[in-house]
Amino acid sequence: MAWEAVADLDQLEEGDMMLCHMGGEPICVVRLYEDEAVAVHNTCTHQQQPLNEGYLQEDDSLICPAHNSRFDLHTGVPTGVPAVDPIPTYACKIEDGAIWVDFEQQTNDAAIPHKPYH
Numbered sequence: 001m002a003w004e005a006v007a008d009l010d011q012l013e014e015g016d017m018m019l020c021h022m023g024g025e026p027i028c029v030v031r032l033y034e035d036e037a038v039a040v041h042n043t044c045t046h047q048q049q050p051l052n053e054g055y056l057q058e059d060d061s062l063i064c065p066a067h068n069s070r071f072d073l074h075t076g077v078p079t080g081v082p083a084v085d086p087i088p089t090y091a092c093k094i095e096d097g098a099i100w101v102d103f104e105q106q107t108n109d110a111a112i113p114h115k116p117y118h
């Protein structure tokens with residue numbers, strides 16, 4: 001395991017998202033609630049647009065800003081077209097006043113999305 005503190009809690013308010021890079025991959029960290037954050041791959045599986053520029057929804061899903069694919073942030077599963085493939089999700093926790101991600105602990109079996117073409 002390789003937990004890494006990616007942000008202090010006061011850097012990321014509830015409903016905020018941030019982009020970070022871990023293991024050479026772009027990771028989107030979302031603070032859903034006071035005591036819960038999630039980490040997903042930042043690349044939409046439709047046409048590789050960055051998800052951290054998207055729109056967080058009340059049901060803990062994220063809408064891609066490019067063509068409105070919707071992803072469940074807990075499972076990575078697309079719940080709205082045009083994306084059909086899931087995004088990777090990673091172990092994430094709030095502890096000691098910080099948000100921690102373990103990039104080596106992928107919590108679903110989604111394939112790593114292609115690199116963006118731009």
Ligand code: FES
Nearest residue numbers: 044046047064067
């Ligand atoms: S790139 Fe995300 S919906 Fe098309």
